Amino acid sequence: MSHLLEVNDLAVEFATYGGNVKAVRSVSFHVDEGETLAIVGESGCGKSVTVQSLMGIIPMPPGKITGGSARLKDKEILGLPPREANRFRGVEIGMIFQDPMTSLNPTMTIGDQIAETLRVHRGISRQTAFKRAIELLEKTRIPEAQKRARQYPFEFSGGMLQRAMIAQSLACNPSILIADEPTTALDVTIQAQILELMMELQRTENMSIILITHDLAIVARMATRVAVMYAGQIVETGTVDEIFYQSAHPYTAGLRQAMPSNVGDKNKQLTPILGSPPDLFDPPKGCGYCARCPQAMNVCLSRLPPAMAVGDNDSEHTARCWLQHPDAPDTQAVYQPGKQHAG
Amino acid sequence: MLVKTRDLAKHFQVGVGQTLHAVDGISLEINENEILGLVGESGSGKSTFGKALTGLLPRTSGEAWFRGEPLPAKFSAQDHLKYSKEMQMIFQDPYSSLNPRMTILDVIGEGLFVQGQHTRPQIRDQVAYWLERVGLSADHMSRYPHEFSGGQRQRIGIARAMIIEPRFVVCDEPISALDVSVQAQVINLLNDLKQSLGLTLLFIAHDLSMVRYVSDRMAVMYLGRLVETGTADEVFFNPKHPYTQLLIEANPEPDPQIERDRAFVPIRGEITSPINVGEGCRFADRCPVATSRCRSETPRDILVDEQIVACHNYD
Numbered sequence: 001m002s003h004l005l006e007v008n009d010l011a012v013e014f015a016t017y018g019g020n021v022k023a024v025r026s027v028s029f030h031v032d033e034g035e036t037l038a039i040v041g042e043s044g045c046g047k048s049v050t051v052q053s054l055m056g057i058i059p060m061p062p063g064k065i066t067g068g069s070a071r072l073k074d075k076e077i078l079g080l081p082p083r084e085a086n087r088f089r090g091v092e093i094g095m096i097f098q099d100p101m102t103s104l105n106p107t108m109t110i111g112d113q114i115a116e117t118l119r120v121h122r123g124i125s126r127q128t129a130f131k132r133a134i135e136l137l138e139k140t141r142i143p144e145a146q147k148r149a150r151q152y153p154f155e156f157s158g159g160m161l162q163r164a165m166i167a168q169s170l171a172c173n174p175s176i177l178i179a180d181e182p183t184t185a186l187d188v189t190i191q192a193q194i195l196e197l198m199m200e201l202q203r204t205e206n207m208s209i210i211l212i213t214h215d216l217a218i219v220a221r222m223a224t225r226v227a228v229m230y231a232g233q234i235v236e237t238g239t240v241d242e243i244f245y246q247s248a249h250p251y252t253a254g255l256r257q258a259m260p261s262n263v264g265d266k267n268k269q270l271t272p273i274l275g276s277p278p279d280l281f282d283p284p285k286g287c288g289y290c291a292r293c294p295q296a297m298n299v300c301l302s303r304l305p306p307a308m309a310v311g312d313n314d315s316e317h318t319a320r321c322w323l324q325h326p327d328a329p330d331t332q333a334v335y336q337p338g339k340q341h342a343g
Numbered sequence: 344m345l346v347k348t349r350d351l352a353k354h355f356q357v358g359v360g361q362t363l364h365a366v367d368g369i370s371l372e373i374n375e376n377e378i379l380g381l382v383g384e385s386g387s388g389k390s391t392f393g394k395a396l397t398g399l400l401p402r403t404s405g406e407a408w409f410r411g412e413p414l415p416a417k418f419s420a421q422d423h424l425k426y427s428k429e430m431q432m433i434f435q436d437p438y439s440s441l442n443p444r445m446t447i448l449d450v451i452g453e454g455l456f457v458q459g460q461h462t463r464p465q466i467r468d469q470v471a472y473w474l475e476r477v478g479l480s481a482d483h484m485s486r487y488p489h490e491f492s493g494g495q496r497q498r499i500g501i502a503r504a505m506i507i508e509p510r511f512v513v514c515d516e517p518i519s520a521l522d523v524s525v526q527a528q529v530i531n532l533l534n535d536l537k538q539s540l541g542l543t544l545l546f547i548a549h550d551l552s553m554v555r556y557v558s559d560r561m562a563v564m565y566l567g568r569l570v571e572t573g574t575a576d577e578v579f580f581n582p583k584h585p586y587t588q589l590l591i592e593a594n595p596e597p598d599p600q601i602e603r604d605r606a607f608v609p610i611r612g613e614i615t616s617p618i619n620v621g622e623g624c625r626f627a628d629r630c631p632v633a634t635s636r637c638r639s640e641t642p643r644d645i646l647v648d649e650q651i652v653a654c655h656n657y658d
Binding site: 042043157159160187188189190191192193195196214215216217218219220221223240241244245254255256258259260261262263269270271272273274276 | 384385492522523524525526527528530531549551552553555556579580589590592593594595596597598599600601602605609610613614
């Protein structure tokens with residue numbers, strides 16, 4: 001069976017004064033129907049650029065998609081002419097952003113903004129579209145949707161705005177919802193509400209979700225599968241359980257050890273990841289994580305590791321790490337929960 | 344104890360006859376050489392409390408003591424000079440809290456310079472020492488803030504506060520703007536400074552897991568009031584106030600198995616406006632166990648086990 005969305009070898013560069021920044025370097029992943037793929041990584045790892053290039057919303061220039069393909073329902077979506085891109089954007093893929101305050105138009109009422117999506121893509125009348133907008137606001141549990149639809153973004157709280165954004169992104173029943181750090185700006189209680197809403201809508205609307213986040217706790221709550229990004233590449237991918245309980249890449253393990261856990265020993269020291277990510281003007285020849293990796297070997301410096309299967313061959317769990325190579329030294333030491341690794 | 348407040352309040356006048364009750368009667372004690380974590384949603388008044396304590400904002404009413412000595416409601420220039428030797432603050436945003444036109448030497452050394460008791464070379468030596476201590480290099484002294492990453496700037500902010508050798512530091516969301524891998528560096532540094540220098544910290548944050556990890560005691564704020572105070576582990580694992588219970592239930596854990604097993608009922612509604620609030624429990628509108636008494640009568644502080652809880656259900 002083919003996948004709903006299949007991305008292969010996507011590469012994106014940005015031209016700047018200092019040279020070309022290779023923000024996304026050969027990224028491949030897929031999304032199946034009804035699942036949630038979480039893309040995790042720290043600032044600057046290329047996770048947002050990856051999904052923005054799928055949506056065709058990276059500014060070009062300075063941005064440039066330098067390679068790869070993305071097939072949605074077996075149709076290529078990269079490099080479409082603007083008119084065709086508009087036909088699938090917002091229809092097949094909906095998107096919500098980190099900061100709902102700056103992503104909505106402050107001069108239009110919430111209802112009109114949602115209705116606009118419907119009028120553009122569905123060609124229905126202003127009145128019908130506005131009615132449908134109110135239904136969508138109700139679906140995202142905005143109280144008094146009738147009244148709220150006539151208000152402007154400044155009259156909404158952060159949580160309510162994110163609900164309105166979700167309503168807008170659902171307008172054309174997309175098969176995929178891309179959520180780029182949807183709850184980073186929100187408090188933990190509001191975050192819980194929004195995540196719950198997204199999970200419920202996923203069930204009722206049968207959507208797939210691509211969730212971009214830096215928060216492993218949100219990944220644990222939401223994801224079916226996970227892709228961990230570092231320095232413009234996916235360094236490890238697998239099911240949520242594989243990523244959390246059988247982490248194979250030292251970066252994934254490092255992220256987990258840098259976070260406090262409320263299970264187990266409180267007095268365990270947090271282990272920071274020392275150093276900083278590599279310069280993507282001139283990405284390292286070998287593994288991008290090599291300079292910070294406690295398990296780095298000579299080969300890591302000189303040769304880029306391919307995505308190698310972890311464990312048995314049936315699983316899709318892969319890691320870009322030479323430790324997964326059959327000739328590599330014993331990898332048992334890579335990650336044992338609660339135990340600090342060397343270095 | 345080192346710091347104590349009784350009924351500390353800070354109100355802001357907004358528009359005609361409108362009063363915003365940012366902090367509304369906080370009584371709190373912070374012991375010598377402990378980290379007290381202060382948590383709450385945005386708008387609950389935790390930053391305002393920190394600023395009122397260090398004199399960056401004048402308080403409206405209530406009292407505060409430092410080393411048993413009463414603190415003035417509004418700091419004069421002399422008060423600032425006097426207390427800034429002992430109380431310092433570390434800010435949330437490592438970008439806007441460093442003057443972009445000052446070199447790192449001037450940023451970190453300014454506090455000593457203002458005190459006027461050190462020569463220029465002495466200040467230089469101190470700055471070099473603190474740069475190394477927070478994990479940067481003395482060579483960084485002549486650079487400007489824009490040449491540093493977020494985590495490095497946050498450490499510059501810590502060095503600036505620590506060079507004074509204060510006894511008490513208010514850390515206002517010191518890690519919220521940082522990446523996970525860098526958060527651990529800053530947390531470990533603060534812990535190390537607490538232990539080696541006998542520091543006392545008020546650690547303001549909204550990341551519950553991090554607050555539990557770093558704090559000895561934890562206080563939970565809601566709409567300008569404290570709802571629960573106790574040891575960090577007790578408050579986290581055995582919360583008494585309905586708000587604390589819902590807050591901790593909403594806090595996701597980085598463990599898929601725990602998340603799958605979680606009976607997930609998000610807290611209803613959103614934090615209400617702190618403008619012109621009346622009597623009663625501030626949390627009553629969102630509380631699943633509120634009674635009519637909660638809406639009419641302000642709950643008093645009750646000792647439940649080891650925690651101080653402001654809730655009628657325990658009365």
